[in-house]
Structures are given as C-alpha cells and as structure tokens.
Amino acid sequence: MYLNGIGCVAPQNTSEKPLFAEPLGETDVRRNIVKPNYKEYINPAMIRRMGTAIKMGVVASKQALSQAGTDMPDAIIAGTGLGCQQDSEKFLTAIIDHDEQFLTPTSFIQSTHNTVAGQVALMLKCRAYNFTYCHRGFSFENTLVDAALALEEGWAQQVLALGVDEMTTHTLEVFQRIGLNVKDAEPTLDLLKSEQKGSVYGEGATAFVLSHQPSEHNFGRISAVKTLYKPTNEQQVLDWINSTLQESGASLNDIDLVLLGKNGNPEENRWYEAVEASASTPSIGAFKHLVGEYHTASAFALWLGASILQDQEVPEVVFTRKNTTTDWNRILIYNQYDHRDHSLILLEK
Numbered sequence: 001m002y003l004n005g006i007g008c009v010a011p012q013n014t015s016e017k018p019l020f021a022e023p024l025g026e027t028d029v030r031r032n033i034v035k036p037n038y039k040e041y042i043n044p045a046m047i048r049r050m051g052t053a054i055k056m057g058v059v060a061s062k063q064a065l066s067q068a069g070t071d072m073p074d075a076i077i078a079g080t081g082l083g084c085q086q087d088s089e090k091f092l093t094a095i096i097d098h099d100e101q102f103l104t105p106t107s108f109i110q111s112t113h114n115t116v117a118g119q120v121a122l123m124l125k126c127r128a129y130n131f132t133y134c135h136r137g138f139s140f141e142n143t144l145v146d147a148a149l150a151l152e153e154g155w156a157q158q159v160l161a162l163g164v165d166e167m168t169t170h171t172l173e174v175f176q177r178i179g180l181n182v183k184d185a186e187p188t189l190d191l192l193k194s195e196q197k198g199s200v201y202g203e204g205a206t207a208f209v210l211s212h213q214p215s216e217h218n219f220g221r222i223s224a225v226k227t228l229y230k231p232t233n234e235q236q237v238l239d240w241i242n243s244t245l246q247e248s249g250a251s252l253n254d255i256d257l258v259l260l261g262k263n264g265n266p267e268e269n270r271w272y273e274a275v276e277a278s279a280s281t282p283s284i285g286a287f288k289h290l291v292g293e294y295h296t297a298s299a300f301a302l303w304l305g306a307s308i309l310q311d312q313e314v315p316e317v318v319f320t321r322k323n324t325t326t327d328w329n330r331i332l333i334y335n336q337y338d339h340r341d342h343s344l345i346l347l348e349k
Helices: 052-068 085-097 115-124 136-153 169-177 188-193 234-247 266-278 297-311
Strands: 002-009 075-079 129-133 159-165 204-211 221-229 257-260 283-286 319-321 330-337 341-348
Touching: 002 052, 002 221, 002 297, 052 085, 052 115, 052 159, 052 204, 075 115, 075 136, 085 169, 115 129, 115 159, 129 136, 136 159, 136 204, 136 221, 136 297, 136 330, 136 341, 159 297, 204 297, 221 234, 234 266, 234 330, 234 341, 257 266, 257 297, 266 330, 297 330, 297 341
Parallel strands: 075 129, 075 159, 257 283, 257 330
Antiparallel strands: 002 204, 159 204, 221 341, 283 319, 330 341
C-alpha cells in the first residue's frame, strides 16, 4: 500500500520543518495534543459540540485528503482503543448529576467508538464503507489490514485510514490507580530513562490515504503489517520479526532505522532491549517519549516514518542509537502494548 497523504495531530508540533527541531519538553503526567486551529478545518458552529477525539480525527483526515489531492475516499476505516472518552464521561456524569432525568442526547450519540469515522463521513458526505476497529493495541494495525484487503479486492481505490485516541482526566486517574500511568511528572526528553512504574499516557490522531498506486506526493509504501498476541519470551518475538522480514525479502540488518515503542516503563523494556541487541547494524529510534503511550500510538510512528522517508532526515530527538546511514529507505516499526499486543509495520521508500 502506498501512502499518498498523511495528517497528524499530536502532542508535538507536526507541521513545521525540520520536525521537532525544538521538541516540547512538557513536564506532566500526561501528553496533551498541540491544538490546531480547528476553525481552518471545521465549521465554527460545529466545533463546540465536538469532543476532542472527533476534532482531532477530522483535522488529521482533512490534512491527509488534501495532500492526496482527493476529497472522497472509497472507504473510511478507523482504529481506536478507548474511543470518545470525553463524551462518555460527560454522559455518565450527567446521569449522576441529574438523577437520570432531563438528559441531552448529544454526549451519548458522540460517545461510541465509531463516532470519529462517522463524523468524518458526514462532513465529507461519504456514503462508502465505514468501519471502526477497537482491539486495544491492535486497533490501528487491524485498520491497515482491512484497508489492504479493500485495495486487494479492487472495490476501493483510495482508503482513508485513521488511528485516534484521547486521554481524559478521569481515565488518567484510573490508569494511575492501577499502575499504568506514572504518578510523578516526567519531562519529555527524560521519559526513556524513567525508573517509575508505568508510562506517561498521551493522545493523538493520525490519518493516511492509502492506495495501490503511488501519487506524485507519495510518502512511501507499507510492505508488511503483522501482529503477535501474547508471546511467551523475547526469542519468540525475534523469530517472528525475522520471519516477517524474510517474507519481504529482507533481514533485520537490511533495515536503516528501527522505531521502537519504548514508553518509559522499565517493566516493558525487555522486549525492546532484545530487538536492540539483535539489530547490530540499523539506527535505533523511539517515538513514545514525544507523544506518550496510547493504544494507537503506532499510527504516529507510521506518520513519523513516512515523514522521514519523504524528508530523508531523522530528527535528532528520535535517535537512541545512531549509525552512519544517511539514506533512509527502509524503516521497521516495532510496538507492543501491555506485554500482549505486539505489532510490526515495515515501511519502504
């Protein structure tokens, strides 16, 4: 699949080049998005009725469609781990505060997981295939697999694929209580050296226009998407990575850059350290210290990889190990969520 358009709303400024020349060194227990000027993309009368996830998804989608030179995809497929948390909390809070009476339906209507994809379709007046995957750490990867099937079967020529998740104050408190999120603030650039239990959760929306044919604005192509559920040890992960690359006619040392989903949680480092030790030649990078941990963070990694292929430049803040490579042609994204959901995306120029 070729990436003909990309769009991103994240806790870093994704519109200025070179990327992350001055990364936001946010010191907090969460990573909040850098809010775009929503009025440039959405009718101001509609903005106040939209939750954060919806607004992010619409902006990222319109950015990707604009770059691809199209305004009507043949399918809209989204992935989200937790859906529209903000509107879910609003509705549940209203139930309690108003003793289950005099409730407005807006928050309930916009609280379902498929709201983002639905709102994008309504704004585009797109009546095509519309589907949302909510499979925890595999949500975005399943979106890519569905898009590949649609293109392979030939009934879609251009697919809009999204990964979107938001983080709310209430959800953050729950995550802290169960040990998923750190309790003390961690600066962005220090997160990977953290010794606290848990990670810093974030949010973001990333969109891609995918096609079997490259456009003049092609950002690279996805050669492989693989998932692995509940591996028992690091060697199983390494064997899976090597077999995936062999199917694509490559090896781990043929990769120019390996982007790892390190999230600052010491308990999860062993998976990534095994890959680092096995990959002696490639440069190694990370991305979650920039945007935080969330179920569809791999979508941001794909956006970052596509931007690197296009610009032929890796932001210094991404590197955790740098070699002498100056040509960036193959990027491997390896991510895992909560030890269970492991995924690979191979991106090539």
